[in-house]
Amino acid sequence: MVRDRLPELRAYQNNSTTFGKGFLQDVHIQMSQNKKLREVLDEVEEVRSLIQLVAENITIVKDLYNNVLSYTNKDLKKELDSRTYAISQTSFRIQRKLRGR
Numbered sequence: 001m002v003r004d005r006l007p008e009l010r011a012y013q014n015n016s017t018t019f020g021k022g023f024l025q026d027v028h029i030q031m032s033q034n035k036k037l038r039e040v041l042d043e044v045e046e047v048r049s050l051i052q053l054v055a056e057n058i059t060i061v062k063d064l065y066n067n068v069l070s071y072t073n074k075d076l077k078k079e080l081d082s083r084t085y086a087i088s089q090t091s092f093r094i095q096r097k098l099r100g101r
Helices: 006-015 022-033 035-070 074-099
Strands: none
Touching: 035 074
């Protein structure tokens, strides 16, 4: 007859650092001790936010292009130029960060 091993599994889970509550605590301790990993993850987060900024600016530029074609407004043209410049500068920063400079 097969015996129920659920209580043993739960006891093992609670005591195990792999599956129990201790796992997340171990990961947190390792993360705080590993300064280099934290620096890398911070850089990754910064690059990700820069990429998101570029994507938002591209969406705005697309809308501005549609408006420039419909209206001949100097302010729209200036806004379009400044957004395009911001996209190129942000892209350059992303490239430098990815190359490690």
